[in-house]
Amino acid sequence: MKSVQRVLILAGALSAALIVPAAAQTVDAIVAKLRSTGTLTMGYRETLLPTSYLDDNKKPTGYAIEMCHRIIDDAKKELKLPEIKVNYVPVTIQTRQALVANGTIDLECGGTVNTFARNKQVDFSPVSYVAASQLLVLKKSGIAAFADLNGKIVAVATGGSSEPELKHIIEENKLNVRVLTVNDHAAGLSAVESRRADAYFNDNAAFFSLIKQSKAPDNLAVVGPEYGYSPQGFMVPKNNPTFLWIVHHSMGQMFKSGEADKIYNKWFGPFGATVGPKLKAAWETFSYPE
Amino acid sequence: MNYRWNWGILLQEPYWSWIWSGLEWTLLISLGSWIVALAVGTLFGIARTVTNRAVRAVADLYVGVFRNIPPLVQLFLWYSVFPEVLPEAVGLWVKRDMPSPQFVTASVAIGLFMAARVAEQVRAGIDAAGLHLMPAALATGLRPWQAYRLIVLPLGLRTIIKPLTSEFLITVKMSSISLTIGVLELTAESRHIENYTFQGFEAFGVATILYLLLGLAVTAIMGLVDRWFGGDRLRRAAP
Numbered sequence: 001m002k003s004v005q006r007v008l009i010l011a012g013a014l015s016a017a018l019i020v021p022a023a024a025q026t027v028d029a030i031v032a033k034l035r036s037t038g039t040l041t042m043g044y045r046e047t048l049l050p051t052s053y054l055d056d057n058k059k060p061t062g063y064a065i066e067m068c069h070r071i072i073d074d075a076k077k078e079l080k081l082p083e084i085k086v087n088y089v090p091v092t093i094q095t096r097q098a099l100v101a102n103g104t105i106d107l108e109c110g111g112t113v114n115t116f117a118r119n120k121q122v123d124f125s126p127v128s129y130v131a132a133s134q135l136l137v138l139k140k141s142g143i144a145a146f147a148d149l150n151g152k153i154v155a156v157a158t159g160g161s162s163e164p165e166l167k168h169i170i171e172e173n174k175l176n177v178r179v180l181t182v183n184d185h186a187a188g189l190s191a192v193e194s195r196r197a198d199a200y201f202n203d204n205a206a207f208f209s210l211i212k213q214s215k216a217p218d219n220l221a222v223v224g225p226e227y228g229y230s231p232q233g234f235m236v237p238k239n240n241p242t243f244l245w246i247v248h249h250s251m252g253q254m255f256k257s258g259e260a261d262k263i264y265n266k267w268f269g270p271f272g273a274t275v276g277p278k279l280k281a282a283w284e285t286f287s288y289p290e
Numbered sequence: 291m292n293y294r295w296n297w298g299i300l301l302q303e304p305y306w307s308w309i310w311s312g313l314e315w316t317l318l319i320s321l322g323s324w325i326v327a328l329a330v331g332t333l334f335g336i337a338r339t340v341t342n343r344a345v346r347a348v349a350d351l352y353v354g355v356f357r358n359i360p361p362l363v364q365l366f367l368w369y370s371v372f373p374e375v376l377p378e379a380v381g382l383w384v385k386r387d388m389p390s391p392q393f394v395t396a397s398v399a400i401g402l403f404m405a406a407r408v409a410e411q412v413r414a415g416i417d418a419a420g421l422h423l424m425p426a427a428l429a430t431g432l433r434p435w436q437a438y439r440l441i442v443l444p445l446g447l448r449t450i451i452k453p454l455t456s457e458f459l460i461t462v463k464m465s466s467i468s469l470t471i472g473v474l475e476l477t478a479e480s481r482h483i484e485n486y487t488f489q490g491f492e493a494f495g496v497a498t499i500l501y502l503l504l505g506l507a508v509t510a511i512m513g514l515v516d517r518w519f520g521g522d523r524l525r526r527a528a529p
Contacts, residue, residue, distance in 0.1 A: 094481055097488050101293065121294070121488035153386060158474065159485035180392075181472045190370065196385040 030106045030236075030243040031079065040075075040084055042068060043091040043099060043108035043235075047185075049209030050267040051129065052110040060088050060109075063267035067128060067254065068109035068234060074250035075243070093159055093184070097121060100235040106243070108235035111205050113161050123244050124233040126251045127282035131203035132226035133162050136189070136210065139221045141198055146173055146224055155180045155188045155197035165228050166201045185210055192220070203230050208271050231282055248286070255283040297492050305483050309493070312479030313500055319396050319465040319475060320504075324458055326401025327408050332447075334405065335412025336438070339421060349409065356406035361399070362467055368399040369471045396468035404461050411453050416446035419524070451521045455512035459505050476500060 026032065034040060044060040045052040052064040069086075076084050089105055096112060099105045101121040111131065114124040135154075137143045143152070146169050156166045158181050170177050180197045182188045188200035189210045200210075204222060211217045236244050254260040260283060264275050275283075299305060337349035356364070369392075373381040388394055420442035427437035469478035480497040484490030516522055 094485065098484070098490055101488060117487060158472075158478065158482050181474055183470055183472050187472065194370070194374065194385065195382060196373075196391075 027239050028242050029103060030240045033106070034075070034079060034081060034084060038081060038083055038085055039087055040072060041087045041089055041104065041106045042072075043089050043096060043105035043110065045092070045110040046090050047209055047213075048110055048206070049212055050271065051205060053209065063263060064109040064111065064128060064234065066263050066267070067251070067260075068107055070254060070259075071107070071125075071234075071247050071250040074253075075246045078246050078249075093157075096235065100237055103237045105235075106237065106240075107247070110234075111232040112235055113203070113230040114233045115161070118235075121238070122235045123238055123240070124235060125244075125247045126255070126286035127231040127233055127279070128251070129205060129232045130276065130279040130282060131205040131230040131232060132278075133165050133201060133224075133228050133230070134204045134207070134222050134226060135224040136192055136200040136202065136207050137198065137221055137223055138192060138195075138219055140219070143199055144223050146175070146227075149177050149199060150175050151177075152198040153178045153180055153196070155182050155191040155200045157182055157184060157188055157202060160202070161228070161230055162202045169201075169227065186213070189214060203228075205232070208268075208273075229278060248288075252286050252288055256287045293491065295492070296487075296489050299487055299489050300483070300492055300496055305487065305493075308474075308479045308482055309476070309496060309500075312474060312476040312482075312497075315393070315468075315473055315475040316462070316465050316477075316500075316504070319393065319400065319468055319473065320462040322393070322397030323400035323404060323465065324461050326398060327404035327457070327461060330402060330405035331408025332412050333409075335409035336416070336443070338409060338413040339416045339442075341434075353406045353409050356403055357410070361403040361464060362470065364403055365396065365399040365467055365471060369395050392468070392471055392473045396465070396471060396473055400461065400464050400468070404457060404464065407457055407460070408454065411450045411457065412447065414453075415448075415450035416442055418446070419449045420446035445524070448519050448521045448524050451512060451516040451519060452525075455509055455516075458508050458512060462504055462508060463501065 030040070042060070042065075044054075044062075044065060046054050048062070050062050052060065052062045055061040072084050072086065075081075089099070091099055091105065091108060091110065096105075096108055096110065097118065100108050111129055112118070112124075113131070114127070118124070135143060135146075135149075143149065154166065154177050156163050156179060163181075166179065169175070170179075180191060182191055182200075185202065185206050188197075188202060191197040192200045193214065193216070204226070207222050211220055211222075214220055234247065236247060251260070254263070261275055264279075268274075300309065334349045334352050337345050338353070340346060373384045375381075376384065385391060423441050423445070424437060427441045428434065432440065465475055466477040468475055469481075474482065476497050480490070480493040483493040487493075
């Protein structure tokens, strides 16, 4: 009889947990975890050069990873912890949101565009990078602007912000374009190189690694005006006000001291990129006084 | 876990039309592949039972190759490698100007994989129900192809309608691998919705229910087909 009761109670508890999962979530879970276990789970991207990728020794590295390590150092000081051990978990465009929303990952260090829709499920750090959409084409295709796309096939990855943007550009310029949906950036590159599509429309942050991956990088060109404003940041699970404050404070200090410029130039400099006016403006916005 | 349920989002535009269009693609790819699988599979299944050794060897080779290479790899080969080994103009036509290249490639690739499995069912059916009548049929003066058409196939194919139901169900679920080449079918559209709204559980929940309903519908339809052709009577009559 007693075991039946126990099963019933357990079933009740389980169904309650399923119905009101938000209530079970404690505030500041990350800080509590840091204090009890001294570990933090960092999400990274495996191939997003030079933002977040695996180096030759299969160790996560890049612009975002370096910024995140500064944040973790500041968290250690702020919470007066002797050491923070970092667990690395690889994420993809498809898995990153869910893994942060469900608390598997404490800090996602990649290049996720901050949108109001995403803010319903996760919180974002200040702007780490500003991407804009452009076209990756074969040089010999002769495509230089959106108007040249008339009658062409354009590849676009599903799930990112570039897909609705492309729709908008097609309507705005009244273009006759066949859209080829691709599953990831590698498929976009392969579509352009195999001439399945004439152009790959995406945010230009992804093009750095694609050109590096290509067997014939000299045949490729990034063209078209920079379209849109895609401010990227690092994702943090909701309900972590203290940790989010540490992230904002740490990044604000990097922006003010010029440390952020140095990290940017270290990683993006080799690709010929400099801190653009939109990124600079975003950084100044987040440089609150102490 | 910190998750905010919002089932209502699936009724909003554009998410509702995404699910609907995903369901349409799943249906089209399932039917397209199933037609390919039935046509090619029946042909090779019959070929595996004939007396001509060369024909049988070709059919055995087909089943051996297509049944043992993972379908995901086959899809990749058809999509990325096959157009490149064709002459350039034909390859470009397959990649760009053929009507819906992704849909056709997915249907053919999944269809040819399933055909190997259907061929095995057809062979088993003929072996079990028809082939032992072959000497009697030939003795009445029928030519071999007449014996197949009038006696062996009607009996053999009728016995396998029930097992073919499973193959059809596998085809429906297999249609989801076409998302790897960028077809926005039901599973891909669920992921699509998750990416934009973070409401993945709702999207995948609805997709699960739709797959279940599709499966139940396929089972019911195949049950009707079986009764129409008298497969159940045949099985009951069997000694």
